[in-house]
Amino acid sequence: MAQILPSIFGANILRLQDEIRFLEEENTEILHVDLMDGTYVSNIAFGPNQISAMKKASKMVFDVHMMLANPERHIDAVINTGAEMISVHYESTPHVHFVLQKIKKAGRKAGVVINPGTPENVLEYLLDDIDYILIMTINPGQPGQQFIEKSLEKIRNTRKLIAGRNIQIEVDGGVNLEIAKKVQDAGADLIVVGGALFNDNPKSSYQALKSAMH
Ligand code: DX5
Numbered sequence: 001m002a003q004i005l006p007s008i009f010g011a012n013i014l015r016l017q018d019e020i021r022f023l024e025e026e027n028t029e030i031l032h033v034d035l036m037d038g039t040y041v042s043n044i045a046f047g048p049n050q051i052s053a054m055k056k057a058s059k060m061v062f063d064v065h066m067m068l069a070n071p072e073r074h075i076d077a078v079i080n081t082g083a084e085m086i087s088v089h090y091e092s093t094p095h096v097h098f099v100l101q102k103i104k105k106a107g108r109k110a111g112v113v114i115n116p117g118t119p120e121n122v123l124e125y126l127l128d129d130i131d132y133i134l135i136m137t138i139n140p141g142q143p144g145q146q147f148i149e150k151s152l153e154k155i156r157n158t159r160k161l162i163a164g165r166n167i168q169i170e171v172d173g174g175v176n177l178e179i180a181k182k183v184q185d186a187g188a189d190l191i192v193v194g195g196a197l198f199n200d201n202p203k204s205s206y207q208a209l210k211s212a213m214h
């Protein structure tokens with residue numbers, strides 16, 4: 001059964017504490033938290049200080065999605081937020097293996113992220129060093145984009161690449177109720193949802209998403 005990971009980037013920043021409380025009342029296990037630097041991606045969002053503050057106010061497992069240039073320069077600060085899961089973009093550094101090792105040495109789950117234009121087979125020599133693969137199903141940085149259908153093929157191919165290893169597949173971007181079912185059927189374990197959850201009726205949207213998972 002796939003899990004829905006709410007993306008806090010989609011929440012109302014002026015009601016952050018209420019949003020966190022709502023997610024905990026809904027028994028959310030993992031919260032997806034975007035970190036964007038305005039250089040690797042066009043947007044700017046949650047830095048390590050804000051993530052630490054949110055982490056202290058929550059019992060959820062934090063899944064920090066690093067979208068920043070030179071992740072090796074920032075990884076210690078991200079580890080210090082207390083996040084249990086940390087992912088780094090394959091394309092963001094020539095030292096992706098180094099960053100993954102730092103995450104693992106700190107006792108956290110390490111994830112590697114690939115953009116829509118990056119084939120899954122570049123991960124071949126990283127498979128023994130990771131706990132999850134995050135497949136971007138939009139181009140990272142901006143909310144409200146449309147899910148890229150070709151991603152379904154990539155999810156299936158990634159499942160083959162993993163070949164029974166203990167690695168989870170996460171997807172992020174443009175997921176709504178209908179697409180959540182499709183990505184689960186293609187082999188996704190962790191499904192990030194932003195805009196389709198934090199809408200006019202988050203409670204019913206979230207419950208519908210969760211009950212669509214089997
Ligand atoms: C986008 C972020 C996502 C974002 C997804 O770059 O990585 O986590 O919050 O938002 P939706 O689900 O609205 O596409």
Ligand code: ZN
Nearest residue numbers: 032034065172
């Ligand atoms: Zn994300």
